[in-house]
Amino acid sequence: MADVYTPPPDSSYLLATPFFMPSDQGDRWAVSFTGNGSAILVSALSVVITLSFLCFWNLISFLAMFFDGKATRRRYVALIMLWNSNDPWFAFKELLSYAWHCASFVNPDVRGDFWYGLTFCIIALAVFGGSIAMGIVGPSLVQIGHVAPVRPSVLFYPATPAIDGVQQLQDFGLRAPAVMRALGSVEAARVTLRSRVxxxxxxxxxxxxxxxxxxxxxxxxxxxxxxxxxxxxxxxxxxxxxxxxxxxxxxxxxxxxxxxxxxxxxxxxxxxxxxxxxxxxxxxxxxxxxxxxxxxxxxxxxxxxxxxxxxxxxxxxxxxxxxxxxxxxxxxxxxxxxxxxxxxxxxxxxxxxxxxxxxxxxxxxxxxxxxxxxxxxxxxxxxxxxxxxxxxxxxxxxxxxxxxxxxxxxxxxxxxxxxxxxxxxxxxxxxxxxxxxxxxxxxxRSIFTDATMFGQHDEYENVFTGPDGQPADGAGNFVVSNPDVQTFSLTGIISIMVIFAALLLADCAVSLLVRFHHDHQNSNHWAKKWARFHVLTAVQLFRCVYEPGAGETKCCQWSCEHPVPEEKDDIKFKVVEEKCTRNKCKGHINNYSKESCIDPPREG
Structure with a gap:
């Protein structure tokens, strides 16, 4: 149908209406849009695909928290990076740095940290690359053509004329435009057509x-x-x-x-x-x-x-x-x-x-x-x-x-x-x-497309009209082609939305599961694993800087139960440089002051 260069009028087809699109693999459930409608749908699908990958990355980070290996501080650096990286690109950069530093270790017992970091570094890069690629390519995978279902009320096709000369001449005049379109298509698409004939x-x-x-x-x-x-x-x-x-x-x-x-x-x-x-x-x-x-x-x-x-x-x-x-x-x-x-x-x-x-x-x-x-x-x-x-x-x-x-x-x-x-x-x-x-x-090939271009002629018998003067049953059971129309697979769109909904629900379930175990703590082995999800967040790690140590885990005016310091907290955050004797000191957090709940270190 694509070789007929005169597209059917806009009024001849239906948009945003589910229909079955003919294909060599059988009819496909589809919907069509033009112009802004198709652009908005493509953009929305791209956003949904990107969000799906973010949810997928959160699930990967959740599962990674259960596999800490030897539970060394070195391994927990990687876990902290994973758990605090909502973006796979950020995780990739941090884990790449982690793997690079661990690569210098020669002790076979600690080489596992390098492979651990490298493995999740590659996974993070794959998720990030997949989100970018599928965000671009994904919407095009559900674009399956340029057809739309016909509007039955506009259809007209003249019945076979009688032998009468007047009717023959009238029929000739009705069909002449379709003939000219066919001949024009030959001149415009000769090479393409020769592959079919x-x-x-x-x-x-x-x-x-x-x-x-x-x-x-x-x-x-x-x-x-x-x-x-x-x-x-x-x-x-x-x-x-x-x-x-x-x-x-x-x-x-x-x-x-x-x-x-x-x-x-x-x-x-x-x-x-x-x-x-x-x-x-x-x-x-x-x-x-x-x-x-x-x-x-x-x-x-x-x-x-x-x-x-x-x-x-x-x-x-x-x-x-x-x-x-x-x-x-x-x-x-x-x-x-x-x-x-x-x-x-x-x-x-x-x-x-x-x-x-x-x-x-x-x-x-x-x-x-x-x-x-x-x-x-x-x-x-x-x-x-x-x-x-x-x-x-x-x-x-x-x-x-x-x-x-x-x-x-x-x-x-x-x-x-x-x-x-x-x-x-x-x-x-x-x-x-x-x-x-x-x-x-x-x-x-274009006989049904032509039926949308004749216009209405009440003086001629219309094949598409039933005895009641309305379009006959099944009159609209075909599609017409138009280069301005984008046809999308409804099955594909629904599949993308179902995958997104499943990942989003899984993400929500994980969050609820973490919260549930936080509210129902016990002393078994798994309780410690569930505690990681709170302890290793950036906020909790920051809070722990101000804990006094020596068995005391309570910092005044900032309880571990709260994500932010309490209302009366007025302790100032301070960064102290050159606190240690290292040549390349990266700086330290000053975790005590005269207003702090932590006593300063004693002399001697």
């Missing part, structure tokens, strides 16, 4: 009159997912076709102003190519005809014959050509041609005789025509959408409908001729048909 040329031995005989074969496939159908993963369409230049349908015509053809050698299929001075001043064009028994062919296997009659005789050319449709001779007209063209295309050009086979399959079941799909038991595609498929593919090959609807623009040679003169040397059947076949692929 196979078109090959075949050269046969020349006829006795030295006329060239060439053919071409083509094939492409479409899935229900590419059509945008919800529940369409099992639907598949295989298209195969073949063409060859046919000279035997040409008939003798006494009137020199015409070349006459009996298509399929049927006298009732009598068609003419006009060769008059007024007609040959126009660029080449082509007419597309299906076999007179095309309806029976569709119902009996969907192998439909069609013919392409080119109107190129005596068109002026600036250079000679040898292609069967554009073989030239010296120009002998009495009037001048633009650009002083000295060549003209010869008369009696061959018809292109073709057939196309549409093979439909749902799951493992093959059907003879598109009309048989609705008879498959358990098909997940709503009836109204199957009727749209019937309207499109039940009238014969898409290339025929496209060729006739595109009018003068059907042939590539016509699009490069602003004034009726062509370059026959650069024109060929292959180029003309390849362009139409590629456009047929695009038009086939």
């Amino acid at each position: 196979l078109v090959s040329r075949q050269d046969f031995e020349n006829r006795p009159d030295n006329e060239r005989v060439i053919g071409l074969t083509y094939s492409y496939s479409l899935s229900g997912v590419e059509l945008g159908l919800q529940g369409g993963i099992d639907l598949a369409l295989e298209v195969e076709g073949s063409c060859i230049t046919e000279y035997e349908w040409l008939r003798e015509e006494p009137d020199n102003r015409f070349d006459r053809y009996n298509l399929w050698n049927d006298a009732n299929q009598n068609y003419f190519v006009t060769v008059t001075p007024s007609e040959i001043q126009h660029a080449p064009q082509a007419d597309f005809y299906t076999h007179p028994h095309a309806e029976e062919q569709i119902l009996n296997g969907s192998n439909v014959s069609y013919a392409v009659l080119v109107h190129s005789a005596h068109r002026a050319s600036i250079r000679p050509g040898s292609d069967p449709w554009y073989a030239t001779e010296s120009r002998n007209q009495t009037f001048d041609a633009p650009h002083n063209a000295t060549f003209q295309i010869r008369r009696r050009r061959p018809v292109l005789s073709c057939w196309e086979q549409d093979s439909w399959r749902y799951g493992t079941q093959d059907v003879t025509s598109v009309y048989e799909l609705k008879n498959i038991s358990g098909i997940a595609i709503p009836t109204v959408l199957l009727e749209v498929l019937e309207t499109n593919f039940g009238g014969g090959p898409m290339v025929v409908r496209l060729g006739n609807a595109s009018g003068d623009s059907a042939l590539r040679s016509r699009t490069t001729s602003p004034n009726g003169v062509i370059d026959a040397e650069r024109s060929s059947i292959y180029d003309d048909m390849e362009r139409l076949i590629l456009a047929s692929f695009v038009a086939s």
Whole structure:
């Protein structure tokens, strides 16, 4: 769907509405946003992922507190760093310094401190790097496309017109914009489309009159997912076709102003190519005809014959050509041609005789025509959408409908001729048909997207409308593509939120568990382990500086039960430099003063 460069209007799809997005792995639960909505969601997911990693780091720090090894002061330096590092980057820096200093120890009994510090240093770096990387990449992992569910009330698709000429003309006018979009997509995305459509040329031995005989074969496939159908993963369409230049349908015509053809050698299929001075001043064009028994062919296997009659005789050319449709001779007209063209295309050009086979399959079941799909038991595609498929593919090959609807623009040679003169040397059947076949692929793939672009036409029958005048059941069971839309996996979003909620709850549970053991102290071995979570906090370590020691663990005006000093505390914090005799003293905290509850050291 991405090759149609005219996106559907904003009013044709729903935003912030859960839906099932078709994919090759099955329908995916999704939601779509545009502009600011998608930017806000991406930012929110990035924040949630970052917070999840912070919660994860807190759990790692909690578990690390239970593994103190030999419980030396050296090991507890690492534990203090871990427990007071709410940020893995801060922990990484501190533990790296710790491991660096421990690396100089040669005693095998203390080498474990180095490995302990290095291990948690690496873990901290991994958590920090993961939080940054996933904060950036994570939101993109839940962005799964650029589609949105269609709004059923805007859908319109014209029913198959009757044989009446007026209705045929009206239908032509309705479908013309879609045809132009398909042809425009071919010109804009030719290389991309060629990877999906196979078109090959075949050269046969020349006829006795030295006329060239060439053919071409083509094939492409479409899935229900590419059509945008919800529940369409099992639907598949295989298209195969073949063409060859046919000279035997040409008939003798006494009137020199015409070349006459009996298509399929049927006298009732009598068609003419006009060769008059007024007609040959126009660029080449082509007419597309299906076999007179095309309806029976569709119902009996969907192998439909069609013919392409080119109107190129005596068109002026600036250079000679040898292609069967554009073989030239010296120009002998009495009037001048633009650009002083000295060549003209010869008369009696061959018809292109073709057939196309549409093979439909749902799951493992093959059907003879598109009309048989609705008879498959358990098909997940709503009836109204199957009727749209019937309207499109039940009238014969898409290339025929496209060729006739595109009018003068059907042939590539016509699009490069602003004034009726062509370059026959650069024109060929292959180029003309390849362009139409590629456009047929695009038009086939975009039939449901087109339903959002017709607008409402009350004077025409709408396939999507039910008997009550409202959209039929299942009318909105497909999606449309728009580059401005961002589609997010709801499963992915919920998974991220569940992981975050689980980590946050685990973090809260840990905090409550620590508080519970603090409030219910006992004298067993595990009580000492739980006490670490309070003792090793930076605040408690700071408080302990002012404890008198010698068995006394009470500091006046700052009880160990309180996270901050009491209201009456007025002891000043002081840093004393050069208190020791070390050359590189890092400073000390003065833990006594005349106002302090700690007595100064006594002389002698």
